[in-house]
Amino acid sequence: MRHDHLLTANQLTRGDIELVLDRAAEVDANPASFGKRHAGKLLGLCFFEPSTRTKMSFEAAMKRLGGDVVDMGSVDSSSVKKGESLADTVRVVEGYADALVLRHPLMGAAKMASEFVDVPLVNAGDGAGHHPTQTLLDLYTIRENAGLDDLSIGIMGDLKYGRTVHSLATALTNFDASQHFVSPESLELPRSVRYDLHEAGATVREHTDLETVLPQLDVLYVTRIQRERFPDENEYHRIAGEYQIDAETLEDAKDDLTVMHPLPRVDEIAPEIDDTDHARYFEQAHNGVPVRMALLDLLLEGDS
Amino acid sequence: MSDTDKQLRVSKIENGTVIDHVRGGQALNVLAILGIDGSGGEQVAIGMNVPSGTLATKDIVKVEGRELSQDEVDVLSLIAPDATINIVRDYEVVEKHRVDRPESVTGVLSCPNRNCITNVDEPVETRFAVLRDGVRCEFCGTIVREDIASHIADD
Ligand SMILES: [Zn+2]
Numbered sequence: 001m002r003h004d005h006l007l008t009a010n011q012l013t014r015g016d017i018e019l020v021l022d023r024a025a026e027v028d029a030n031p032a033s034f035g036k037r038h039a040g041k042l043l044g045l046c047f048f049e050p051s052t053r054t055k056m057s058f059e060a061a062m063k064r065l066g067g068d069v070v071d072m073g074s075v076d077s078s079s080v081k082k083g084e085s086l087a088d089t090v091r092v093v094e095g096y097a098d099a100l101v102l103r104h105p106l107m108g109a110a111k112m113a114s115e116f117v118d119v120p121l122v123n124a125g126d127g128a129g130h131h132p133t134q135t136l137l138d139l140y141t142i143r144e145n146a147g148l149d150d151l152s153i154g155i156m157g158d159l160k161y162g163r164t165v166h167s168l169a170t171a172l173t174n175f176d177a178s179q180h181f182v183s184p185e186s187l188e189l190p191r192s193v194r195y196d197l198h199e200a201g202a203t204v205r206e207h208t209d210l211e212t213v214l215p216q217l218d219v220l221y222v223t224r225i226q227r228e229r230f231p232d233e234n235e236y237h238r239i240a241g242e243y244q245i246d247a248e249t250l251e252d253a254k255d256d257l258t259v260m261h262p263l264p265r266v267d268e269i270a271p272e273i274d275d276t277d278h279a280r281y282f283e284q285a286h287n288g289v290p291v292r293m294a295l296l297d298l299l300l301e302g303d304s
Numbered sequence: 305m306s307d308t309d310k311q312l313r314v315s316k317i318e319n320g321t322v323i324d325h326v327r328g329g330q331a332l333n334v335l336a337i338l339g340i341d342g343s344g345g346e347q348v349a350i351g352m353n354v355p356s357g358t359l360a361t362k363d364i365v366k367v368e369g370r371e372l373s374q375d376e377v378d379v380l381s382l383i384a385p386d387a388t389i390n391i392v393r394d395y396e397v398v399e400k401h402r403v404d405r406p407e408s409v410t411g412v413l414s415c416p417n418r419n420c421i422t423n424v425d426e427p428v429e430t431r432f433a434v435l436r437d438g439v440r441c442e443f444c445g446t447i448v449r450e451d452i453a454s455h456i457a458d459d
Contacts, residue, residue, distance in 0.1 A: 108421040108443025
């Protein structure tokens with residue numbers, strides 16, 4: 001890849017995305033051939049907020065490449081509690097590792113941290129900002145199931161705070177995809193994402209309900225509406241309830257509609273959908289390992 | 305009223321910079337964005353809401369003993385896009401510039417997003433990309449369009 005760091009989906013060109021996804025497909029086809037690729041290399045995990053899955057998936061990816069991880073540990077026990085700056089922490093951990101993965105509660109944290117280190121740094125989520133490796137595994141799953149061009153995708157739920165949505169929508173502008181955003185008005189896309197989509201000339205439609213647009217969709221990407229966004233519990237239940245799907249909801253959908261979700265889900269997708277051909281969210285989660293293996297392989301390859 | 309009459313509202317300077325055609329009411333923001341607060345000993349004269357042909361009223365800022373750099377002039381474009389910059393030596397205008405929009409401004413504005421990394425105690429200067437109709441934080445992506453002057457960092 002041309003980049004030393006992966007910070008946001010905005011930096012990814014179509015070529016970059018295809019490079020990672022093609023490499024991920026190679027990994028998927030023959031995982032054993034990647035098993036010693038990065039023996040002796042260490043990946044530094046700096047997680048300033050808990051995220052067991054993302055962390056485990058990076059750890060699994062690095063170990064399956066023959067490498068290992070060094071983990072800063074939980075924030076409670078780290079020097080962060082003692083008031084050390086993020087800039088200092090990453091400069092210290094840089095000395096232990098060949099690449100860094102950063103998860104942080106503040107937006108722009110990865111961008112800032114990347115300016116203090118020389119090893120590749122991967123953003124594993126910065127507040128409501130970006131989560132580009134989630135986007136890569138989302139795109140991988142979409143490509144496997146529906147293809148990335150001539151695609152009609154619905155993205156539903158919390159579009160305002162959902163960083164996976166922001167990254168995915170931006171990355172999709174590289175492809176011939178029409179994007180339909182479905183959300184309550186209070187949770188619609190933030191100004192900065194609209195700006196990027198507009199600048200990229202993306203085909204975008206916004207809806208407050210799924211019904212009208214569902215029949216034309218190839219992919220429906222569902223996200224969780226977070227309870228803590230609502231001061232009033234009743235308001236939360238009223239709104240969240242309108243954005244839940246079950247077998248009945250999907251009656252008007254195409255037979256080959258792919259339903260995705262970045263997980264964890266609460267009750268946005270009824271369990272009865274799990275056994276249908278629409279459900280791809282567990283496959284999507286599993287794709288995290290080969291996609292992160294591919295990404296780390298490319299970043300560490302450029303390094304050596 | 306002739307140009308000379310208008311000039312008289314604010315005394316002439318010997319050497320320095322006259323920033324003219326600043327939008328009415330923005331003069332103090334011009335000084336803020338340039339980091340001029342008098343602590344450097346500069347003599348500063350301000351005319352506010354002076355009648356003007358092109359703008360209904362305008363502000364004028366005169367800084368004695370200091371010639372603005374092109375970088376400083378560019379930053380002014382964010383809040384005073386119509387401004388003209390006159391460099392004065394020996395009471396004569398020797399250079400006249402218009403402001404140009406820079407690609408980015410560093411350390412001038414603070415980010416309105418509370419959850420932005422630039423708003424905590426980290427060794428990093430704010431950096432905003434300049435868009436056609438606003439500025440955008442290069443860290444968190446927040447776009448500011450309205451009232452940019454109110455985001456001038458106060459340090
Ligand atoms: Zn910001």
